[in-house]
Amino acid sequence: MNNLIGVININKEKGFTSHDVVNIVRKTLGKVKTGHTGTLDPDACGVLPICIGKATKIADYIASDVKEYKAELLLGISTNTQDITGEILRKSDVNINIDDIKSVIMGFKGGYYQIPPMYSAVKINGRKMYELARKGEEIERKKRFIKIFDINIDEFISANRIVFTVLCSKGTYIRTLCNDIGEKLSCGGCMASLVRTRAGQFYINDSIKIEDFKQIVSVGKINEILKPIDRVLSGYPKVNVFESGNKYLYNGNRLSINFMDKKDFIENEKILVYDYQGRIIGIYQFFGSFIKPLTMLI
16 A cells, blocks of 8 residues: 555544654554644544655644644633642632623634643754653743634633633634633633544544544555545645656756746745646646646655
């Protein structure tokens, strides 16, 4: 199976790390090159696209796309990890009007500066912060600008347990969002559960669990769940290069627009480039009179 290329939409279950899933997929497929597109905590579940073969080259493109999560917020409890698994730092009574809770949650829609939690995989001077946190070290973290494109309250389970869905940018920590909502309400808060329901073009309704993946591979139907690179990147504009431009194309050179069948792109726009036979070559950037390769896929 070493010639497999594409992305598999895995539904990661609780208890598995993202690295566990990558290793299982690699072992099941016969040690082909694999990689995930954005870590999910062991206690979180949901969409985890796994790139296979040359598709590992587009992992960063998938990771940088929008994410959607369904989270349960527990008000009145603050923890050191910002989720329910952590050490409780503070408990408070929650006597807050539902309309006030709604107003605060909805107020996070838009952009804001978020401080990554200490228990995260963000690296400081080459060391992951959770490694420092486990040793009891607390260090200053830089704020990062993230975007909440949409946020909706799904259910008030009780006075202090709320389920909400959020559509957000890369780098958003939902644990931190829950913590920040709690701080804004002056009662504290943490994340009780998390499901990633979307990662770019991958949705939970189309995802498969690890055991189902193994079964599909065992009966030789892997291609039925392997999404080709150009379908994964279907939102990118496409262009074909004339046969006369092939020698420049395959050498990874920048290419004049005179060799292309389309020229009406936006400056700095990323485009998918194909050769004259319709074979995908790479992701390029448009610079007016020429295109320049960003990621070669051959």
